[in-house]
Amino acid sequence: MYFVPIDEKYYRMRADELDARISAAKDALGDRLVVLGHHYQHDDVIKFADYRGDSFKLSQMAAAQTEADYIVFCGVHFMAESADILSGPHQRVSLPDLKAGCHMADMADIDAVEECWADLMSVVGETVVPITYMNSAADLKAFVGRNQGAVCTSANARAILEWSFDQKRRVLFFPDEHLGRNVGWEMGVPLGSMILWDPDKPNGGNTPEAIEDSRIVLWKGNCPVHQLFNAKHVQRLREVFADIQVLVHPECKHEVVEQADLSGSTGFIVKTIEEAQPGSQWAIGTELHLVNRLAKEHPDKFIVSVDPNMCLCTTMNRIDRPHLAWVMENLVKGSVVNEIKVADDIAEWAIIALNRMLDIV
Ligand code: SF4
Known part of the structure; x- marks a missing residue:
């Protein structure tokens, strides 16, 4: 992995031009490219994902993509590493911004x-x-x-x-x-x-x-994102909304999970809301981009964040349209920028641990 700075011209482009360029690059690459997107990504990035999911689903997706030459991972560094480990030797994985790490x-x-x-x-x-x-x-x-x-x-x-x-x-x-x-x-x-x-x-x-x-x-x-929720947030919500159901990610503190009605992975949160009754009320304790997207996609349900003042995941959100357009247009030219490559001696043991997980569940 080596760092190549983004061509600054992408930051001078309008949003509609970036959208058009990303779409054109996707069309040009066709089946040679798969874009994976984590639920916490910006709306203007995740709309280009061929598959979206939590880290578990995306690791399964990465393992299943045996044909594509390129995997562009709209997520954070450890996810792209896992995609590289689980994908085939001929496949190349890019993370649009190498600074997209994970504080945890x-x-x-x-x-x-x-x-x-x-x-x-x-x-x-x-x-x-x-x-x-x-x-x-x-x-x-x-x-x-x-x-x-x-x-x-x-x-x-x-x-x-x-x-x-x-x-x-x-x-x-x-x-x-x-x-x-x-x-x-x-x-x-x-x-x-x-x-x-x-x-x-x-x-x-x-x-x-x-x-x-x-x-x-x-x-x-x-x-640092999930740790900001606390028991007082849950108590205040229940005082204001008597019928609200509290649904949180298990990366939250124990006092929050203990007081919640439901706790589960990002995928579980998405599925729970999809299957919820119209008119039901939900307070969700996870990254704000996902909460806002769920509220937008389910206008028949009342959805708020457990703490509307919470911070976003700043590293996850380093992946933006300019970086995506830059990476994809380089792929069209045959150049892989921001490639994530795990050393063979590490990958050989890491894949054992990842496959053990995929075999157990
Ligand atoms: S929300 Fe961001 S900092 Fe927290 S675990 Fe996920 S990627 Fe890491």
């Missing part, structure tokens, strides 16, 4: 996780299955592949944790503490049996006894 994924790195693993082994030996959330770098997926673990997404985290507990006594879950805690709680794991691992402290800030008693070791990481 950046909260765990391989050196810190290796250190945590060694510390855990010294206390409880071979009793731990490592599970990484999809929102992590490819070298962490390779780490879990090498150590008999798996990847999970918010759509399948429960199934993956159940599989893990069939293998061993405890789980090391990274990088999102909230998803791990919420899913563990839903499965009946007591909150006291889930310990937080702070990578900046010796033994993660835990005593050997606490580690021995634990069932889930939660890495201290979070999504």
